[in-house]
Structure formats: C-alpha cells, structure tokens
Amino acid sequence: MSTDTADSASEAPITPRIGRIAKRGRGGKGPRYARTGYLFVAPFMIAFTAMFLVPLAYAAWFSLFREQMIGGNVFVGFENYTRAFTDPQLIAGLGRVALFFLIQVPLMMALALFFALALDSALLRLSKTVRLAIFMPYAVPSVVAALMWGFLYGPDFGPIAQLADKLGATAPDFLGDLMLGSIANIVTWEFTGYNMILLYAALRAIPTELYEAAAVDGAGPWRTAWSIKIPLLRPALVLCMVFSVIGSFQLFNEPSIMRTLAPNIIVADYTPNLYAYNLAFVGQEYNYAAAVSFVLGFVIMAGSYIFMLATNRRSRS
C-alpha cells in the first residue's frame, strides 16, 4: 500500500503541501508517507493494543498455567485445553447453546426478513412507527429485558400466570422445563428489530431498475420478493447469521439474570460463557476459565467459518 501511495505521489503530486512533506523524507519518499499514515492510525492502534491485544495475549499466556490453592502456580502447557475438550460441563453447555441457535435463530431471521420485506413493500401504513416499534426492544439493555421478562414469566404472580388463572387455565412453566424457549423468546424480542434494520437497509440498496424490469416481465409483489429481493439479500442475511452465531454461543446476560428466578434450571454451566465466569469467580480457576474462553472463541470462529463456507458453496452450486 505504501508503494502505491509513493508512486502516485511522485508521478503527480496532488497538493504542494503533501509534496513538501514527501520531499523531506529521508531516502525515498514512500516511508515518510507511510509514517504519516501510521500516525493517523496510532490512536486507534494504541487503544486496540492496550485494550484488546495485550489482554488477549495475557489471557492466552495465563491459560497455560495452573494456580492451585495448595501448591502454587505451575506451567502446565496445554493441559487446561485438553481438560476443556473433554469437560462434560463445557460440552453440555456448548450443546445447549447450539440447540438454542438452531431453534432461535431461524425463527428470529424469518421474522426479521418478514418485517423487512413488509416495510419495504410500501404497502404498510404507519411504516415508520412500525419500524421504530419493532426496533425499540433493541434499545432496551438486555439486563433490563431479562428482568422484565422474568417478571412476566413469574409462575404464581406474573401477569401471564394471573391471566391464565382468570381464564381457568394453567400457564406453561416458563421458568422450568421451557426455560431455553423462554430465553429464546427474550432474545428474539430483543434482536428481531436489529436484524430487520440490517435487512431493510440492504433492501433499500437494491437498484430500482431490477424492480422495473421485473414489473415489465409481469412479476407481482410476491414473485419480486421471492426472485429478486431475497436472493439479493444473501450477503446481508449471511452477515446477520454470523452475528447470530456469535451472539448465541456467547449467551450470558439473559441466563445470568434469569438465574435468580430459576437457580436449579440455570445451573452454573448453563452456557459456556456462564461456565467460564463461574469458573473464574466462584471456583477461582482463573487459568482454566481463560482456556475455556479461548476454546469458546475457537468454536465460534470455526462455526462462523463453516457457516460461511456452506453458504458460499450453496450459492456457487
């Protein structure tokens, strides 16, 4: 990149000012430009290094040790990782969030796509109000959302239970066997609007010529949606899905808050993130918690990669 800049600058100096800076450069003119560039990215790079890379490297280093209450700190190499890969609690947690992903994400994406298409169809009245209303839950912090839904789900005195009672029915046990579904409902409520906005923005970017051509060919609104809009939404859909993979596997806030309501359902290893948190702050197994976090990171990376690979294949075939 630096050579490109240097070449174009030496051939055609754009402004005298830049030319002067370039001339002051020692030896070639390229490095000087490069250095200016680094200067511009420096504030970001410093923050990125200090707040992200260093902690990450420290955690990676940390995960190679084992500190015991009796016996102190020892270097154990990859022992924490071999333990993690065979840890039934971690595997169960990963299975749970994978199941969560399989149930919740298709539902949420279908809803988001439906709303985005409906808004884009221009057939909706009050479309701005509707758009805002669907997006609004995203603006509610997830902790607040979990508290609110926890209240709604309440088995004896929650509004749903009360209503069911009035009607002579029994409300389902939201905080019992249905817990994973109840959390999926909260997450869907929170993130449908967010995904809808992403899809809606992508829809607005589709050139209108395509619609005109479709109309000329006699395609109705359904046909247009099916044959033009959805295929062209593929990149946006893939993006939303990748976000959802990450979000699902990192599930933490909602189960963490709901835990006070159903501590025997949401156990310490309910999700991998919750497990890592409890390892560190309940069991004081900081090193192992770091290793578990890295394993989770790898799983998410692999998951996202496999997903993108699969969708690419399919689009090619």
Place this chain on the structure above:
Amino acid sequence: MTPRFRRRTGLAAAAASPLAFGACARRPVEPPAHVSQAEIDEAMRTPTELDFWTWVPGIEKQVALFEEAYPDIKVDVTNAAQGAGHYAKIRTALRAGRGAPDVAQIEYEMVPAFTITDHLLDLRPYGAGELEDQFVEWVWAQVSGKDGEVWAIPQDTGPMGMLYRADIFEEHGIEVPETWEAFADAARALHEADPEVYLTNFPPSQGAFFAGSLWQGGADPFAGSEGPVLKVDVTSEAAQKVTEFWAGLAAEGVVSTDPDFSDQWYQAANRGKYATWLTAAWGPVFLQSTAASTSGKWRAAPLPQWESGDEVAGNWGGSTNGVFNITQHPIQAAVFAQFINTDPECTKAMATEQFLFPPTKALLEDPDFTGLELEFYGGQKVNEVFAQISATVSPDFQWPPFNDQVRADYGATVGTAIAEGGDAVAALDAWQDRIAEYAEFQGFTVEEGS
C-alpha cells in the same frame, strides 16, 4: 528435563505471576509475637488512612465513633458489592497485590477461604486474644484458627429460628411444631386444608440455609480439615436425615420450592403463600420491611427439633471484620476492627439501630436489646427469642476453604434433586464427588469420611 529448561519454566512462572505486574506490590505483614501497648499508642497517634470494605448499611456511625476516639486515623468506607461480588473484587485486588482494603467484612463461612490463601492477619498480637470472653462461645469458634489464631472479629450472627403466621396457624388449628416430625405432619395437614398455602418454602438453591440445617442436624462435613488436608463428609447419617426430610416434603408437594429472595418469593410472602419462614436472627427485621402488608400477623419461635425436648440450632449468616496482611498499617487496622465490634456504644448502635444481631454476651443480655417489642410480631420480644436460640447453637461446625464452590456444587446436585423430585440422597454422593474432585484439582489431600 535439562537444568536450562527448568530455569526457563521457572522464569515463565515468575512472569505469569500477577505479582510481576505490580511493581509496588505489598509484601504480607509477618505478625510479630507481641505488640506492646506503647507501640499501639504510638501507631494510633500517627496520621493514617485505612480502607474498609463492607456492605453493612449505616456503618458510618461506628466509623465516626472510631474516628472520634482516634482523631489521627481516617477510615474510608467502600461498599464495593455484596457477597460474591465483594469477595471477587477483594480476591482480584489481593492477586494484583494492591488496591485491596486494610479491613473488610467477611462472612463466617468465607473466613477459611481467606486463611487458606494466607491473606488474613492473625489479630492475637494486637490484643484480640483477650476478647474471647466477650463473645458467645460458638461465634468465637468460627473465627479461631487451629492454634488459637484470631482471624477476624465477629460483627453479627444469624442463629436460626422460625417465623410463623399466627393467623394462619390459628385458622387451621396448627400448634407451633416443636419437632420436625410435627412440622411434617402440619405441612401435610395445612396443604390439604388449603392447597394455596404451604407450611413453608424450601429454597432449593439456598446453600446457606441448607448448611445451617446440616449444622442443626449435627452434621459437620468439613470437620478436621486443616491446611492442605481436606476432610469431607456430606453423606453422613445426619446429612442424609436432613436431606431426606426436605426431599420427602418437596416430593409430596406439601412444601413449595421457590427460590428465595426472588420476585416470586417476595410476592408469595406478602400474599400468605408461606405460613412460616425458616430463617435466621436477621430475618425478623428483613421480613418487616419486605412483607409490610402482613404486619402484626407474624410470631417468632425456635426451629423444630430432631429429638423431642432438645434445644439445638444452626447458624445462617453473619459477618466478621478481618484484616488483610497486605496492610501497611496492621496495628491501626487491627485496633479498628476490634473497636467497632467491641466498643459498647458501637455495638449497641449496631444491635438497636442497624438491627445486626449481636455476637457479644453483653448485648444478648442487655434488656434494651432483648426487651424490644416489635409491632410486626404483635409486640413480641423477638430479640429475646433469638438471644435464647443463640445460646443453643453448636460450636462444632467448620467451613470448607472454598465455600463458594461447595455452594455452587450443592445447587447443581442436591438442591436440584430436591427441587425436581430426584433422588436427593444419591445427589449427596454426587455433591461429595464434586467437592473431592475440585479439592484434588486445587492440590488438597482429600480424606473422605464415612
């Protein structure tokens, strides 16, 4: 392994140690054998700032009294968090080697968690050894080390008792049960008479309640654990007796199993779903503020007994003040911890204004404290009831050096089994296994009992 490699790994370990990051990390104080009164006087005249972390509301009152007595010492009070969050922050600060408080609130059950990591200062040389006579015997046992160390100064306690709804009892003709057997019969009768009401709620994830129940039942699962040796026996006969009792009532459906201190639980307590709350000495005042709509209907009594005619209680909750050995002001910190928990004016305010249940003999016999009539309890002298219970708590109950982990494992095994109607006695074995596995992983030598 070549010597060279060994040196490398040694270096690696040193670099990874969090201490390497804090260049000015404080070294732990080696407690001197004896500190003379002259040294103490000198230190207390030296301008000093102490950091004190606690979540006790209104502790500023005691701090002000201390600062009045020792004008050269300034105490900064920080409420970092409650319970688990509080300990997590302290541990992080202690690991980092700086930022930790000089003095902190530590619950009895967490004292061994800080002695095993060698973070608490033995307060004996600073005069704490002479305080023993002021405190109730079982309380003192909770803060004493094997060789007579004094790891912390008791602040409040939670001897367990029963709060019950006199109106519900009367309506259904229930006598206050004196044995657990009578309690179980009453639970069945009451639930049959009114399916909306339960004699009590067993909070399946409340490990502290369960620990207190084990205590009352005569189980002492970690007795004899010392340093690197962990003795564990949560499957003893006494533990099985307690577990079977609650699992049985829960399986019959005659006690509810709601998580306590949850929204559901607060509402249920207000609406009369539970006819009793098996709680501790801090419970009466707590309930008064959270179930205000039921004022006047409650009464207090001792817990039902396993053997008719016995008078035995367990303890649930209560705190101490401990001094961390990273402090640069050990004398001042130790004197502070002792002063606010033994000075007559300080402790009286704690008991009568802040409603912390006192661990000192003097207050438990003080008519100003025991004679207090609470309207919420129909004018009953509730403190007197609990003061009498306090005298019946067994001194034999030892906490494990990693109580938070033991609690979490309890919830995942026994608590869940009771809540879900599983085999709770088999879950005791699972609990035992988890504790042993964790302990071995932490480098302990595990000796399993029974």
